[in-house]
Amino acid sequence: MTTSPKGHFPCDHSIFSVPDDCSTMASLSPVISSMLHLPTTSSDRTSFHALIQLSYPCRGERPNMIRVCKRTRCVASAEKTSKSAIDFSDPEWKTKFEEDFEKRFNIPHMSDFFPDAVSYPSTFCLRMRTPVSEEFAQGYPSDEEWHGYINNNDRVLLKVIRYSSPTSAGAECIDPDCTWVEQWIHRAGPREKIYFKPEDVKAAIITCGGLCPGLNDVIRQIVITLEIYGVKKIVGIPFGYRGFGNELAEIPLSRKVVQNVHLSGGSLLGVSRGGPNVSEIVDSMQERGINMLFVLGGNGTHAGANAIHNEVAVVGVPKTIDNDILLMDKTFGFDTAVEEAQRAINSAYIEAHSAYRGVGIVKLMGRSSGFIAMQAALASGQIDICLIPEVPFELHGPHGVLKHLKYLLETKGSAVICVAEGAGQNFLEKTNAKDASGNTVLGDIGVHIQQEEIGDPADVKYIDPTYMIRACRANASDGILCTVLGQNAVHGAFAGYSGITVGICNTHYVYLPIPEVISYPRTVDPNSRMWHRCLTSTGQPDFI
Numbered sequence: 001m002t003t004s005p006k007g008h009f010p011c012d013h014s015i016f017s018v019p020d021d022c023s024t025m026a027s028l029s030p031v032i033s034s035m036l037h038l039p040t041t042s043s044d045r046t047s048f049h050a051l052i053q054l055s056y057p058c059r060g061e062r063p064n065m066i067r068v069c070k071r072t073r074c075v076a077s078a079e080k081t082s083k084s085a086i087d088f089s090d091p092e093w094k095t096k097f098e099e100d101f102e103k104r105f106n107i108p109h110m111s112d113f114f115p116d117a118v119s120y121p122s123t124f125c126l127r128m129r130t131p132v133s134e135e136f137a138q139g140y141p142s143d144e145e146w147h148g149y150i151n152n153n154d155r156v157l158l159k160v161i162r163y164s165s166p167t168s169a170g171a172e173c174i175d176p177d178c179t180w181v182e183q184w185i186h187r188a189g190p191r192e193k194i195y196f197k198p199e200d201v202k203a204a205i206i207t208c209g210g211l212c213p214g215l216n217d218v219i220r221q222i223v224i225t226l227e228i229y230g231v232k233k234i235v236g237i238p239f240g241y242r243g244f245g246n247e248l249a250e251i252p253l254s255r256k257v258v259q260n261v262h263l264s265g266g267s268l269l270g271v272s273r274g275g276p277n278v279s280e281i282v283d284s285m286q287e288r289g290i291n292m293l294f295v296l297g298g299n300g301t302h303a304g305a306n307a308i309h310n311e312v313a314v315v316g317v318p319k320t321i322d323n324d325i326l327l328m329d330k331t332f333g334f335d336t337a338v339e340e341a342q343r344a345i346n347s348a349y350i351e352a353h354s355a356y357r358g359v360g361i362v363k364l365m366g367r368s369s370g371f372i373a374m375q376a377a378l379a380s381g382q383i384d385i386c387l388i389p390e391v392p393f394e395l396h397g398p399h400g401v402l403k404h405l406k407y408l409l410e411t412k413g414s415a416v417i418c419v420a421e422g423a424g425q426n427f428l429e430k431t432n433a434k435d436a437s438g439n440t441v442l443g444d445i446g447v448h449i450q451q452e453e454i455g456d457p458a459d460v461k462y463i464d465p466t467y468m469i470r471a472c473r474a475n476a477s478d479g480i481l482c483t484v485l486g487q488n489a490v491h492g493a494f495a496g497y498s499g500i501t502v503g504i505c506n507t508h509y510v511y512l513p514i515p516e517v518i519s520y521p522r523t524v525d526p527n528s529r530m531w532h533r534c535l536t537s538t539g540q541p542d543f544i
């Protein structure tokens with residue numbers, strides 16, 4: 001295996017502050033320390049001041065890069081094994097890859113830091129599941145065995161297609177021969193032993209970023225499952241990471257409080273972008289006595305969660321309506337979004353179809369990933385043109401979108417376009433505006449297309465249903481996904497894992513180390529079968 005070159009990278013996303021004496025570095029997990037090749041002696045350590053940046057590259061940077069910074073300047077980098085770093089002439093490359101993969105996907109455990117950490121029998125290994133007394137210290141009041149737990153060594157296969165050639169549509173090959181390589185990840189679920197005494201736990205739940213259908217369902221399941229383990233102190237932090245500011249009071253949670261919250265959309269706790277920095281969050285958690293944190297959010301939220309996972313037990317539940325988290329079949333709320341998007345598309349279709357030379361435009365969410373637009377186009381069957389950020393297009397010219405629209409008006413009499421919000425940003429004036437979390441504020445591509453000279457005449461109706469979609473209550477399929485993810489998050493925390501997130505992978509439920517799922521946003525592969533299916537369904541040409 002070749003070693004990666006050392007390089008200098010800009011350090012503009014500081015997510016983990018280290019005091020000058022670098023004492024905090026001692027508490028970094030061995031997994032991360034070894035990935036970083038951090039100095040191990042205390043004198044060496046003290047030379048690393050200021051910033052450690054973990055695994056959340058800026059847009060456009062190479063993924064899988066972990067940066068170690070000295071003051072505000074990067075002085076070293078360590079790249080986890082990526083395809084480009086593999087020496088395929090080494091006959092051992094496959095074994096080495098599999099071993100390295102296992103290390104990368106190891107999930108940090110409390111016993112990594114505290115080898116003598118004490119464990120207790122889980123309620124899932126004993127017949128008595130509902131706590132009946134206050135005395136949990138010796139386990140639950142039943143000694144009848146119950147195999148309601150899963151084994152720590154259970155694994156789920158991450159990739160299930162054996163591609164025979166890199167030319168197969170959507171092929172994800174590691175080497176030029178598409179050699180079959182097994183990639184196993186940790187199965188989620190309750191464990192036989194737990195590492196927290198339920199009566200010592202103060203658990204907090206937080207929802208960050210934008211809204212997403214199913215947030216209340218996940219909150220509800222986390223609370224219910226915590227109570228099953230016997231936890232009494234459960235609180236919600238209001239308005240995302242901002243709630244760690246001092247002026248906002250915690251929200252006490254119990255099964256009674258959350259019983260019906262899943263019947264409405266939004267978040268019982270509120271959401272926000274921006275807020276205090278990582279060290280302020282850690283201080284606030286310490287003051288409040290929180291030792292278990294459940295973080296519901298997207299890439300940004302998980303980057304924050306990862307930065308604090310050595311301080312308390314932190315488990316994430318990926319929340320992104322855009323479905324832009326790596327390695328998962330889908331994230332909760334996405335199905336609901338697609339279903340709801342169809343209603344908007346249907347309205348646009350009816351408007352367009354009923355008008356003389358009618359054009360319907362529907363804008364859907366998707367900052368950098370066009371999953372909602374692609375799936376809604378496929379589901380509705382009413383879309384003639386689907387535009388997503390991953391696939392460049394021209395508006396004008398002989399192959400442009402407008403030319404095709406005119407053709408559709410001549411031949412069909414109407415047309416419906418579905419556009420993801422991040423598509424075609426190159427046609428809009430850049431403002432450099434950022435939201436409170438530092439995300440770029442995008443221009444409105446829907447309005448831009450609406451204002452173009454579409455046809456002579458053309459009756460154009462533009463529908464922007466984005467916030468209506470996001471505020472919906474989860475549908476049945478998302479309700480089930482939220483239930484499983486919420487429960488698994490609690491099982492993971494009690495099992496002693498931290499810095500992990502939960503997900504569904506090839507229909508099975510898994511635990512993943514946070515850095516692996518947020519190293520860059522997941523996007524639609526323009527060479528995937530799903531995008532090809534979308535093109536077949538719409539009948540649209542390439543607009544280039």
Ligand SMILES: Nc1ncnc2c1ncn2[C@@H]1O[C@H](COP(=O)(O)OP(=O)(O)OP(=O)(O)O)[C@@H](O)[C@H]1O
Nearest residue numbers: 015209210241273274297298299300301303304437
């Ligand atoms: N790199 C980072 N390090 C630490 N915290 C971060 C980082 N990026 C974002 N955050 C914090 O995480 C929270 C949510 O971030 P953001 O607004 O980007 O939403 P998100 O979690 O990505 O969800 P969404 O999918 O809705 O965008 C904010 O409070 C923000 O301050």
Ligand SMILES: O=P(O)(O)OC[C@H]1O[C@](O)(CO)[C@@H](O)[C@@H]1O
Nearest residue numbers: 209210320321322365366367435
């Ligand atoms: O207007 P807000 O609340 O910042 O949310 C908008 C953003 O939320 C997202 O859906 C991500 O959650 C993006 O696609 C979109 O740009």
Ligand SMILES: [Mg+2]
Nearest residue numbers: 209298299300
């Ligand atoms: Mg985000």
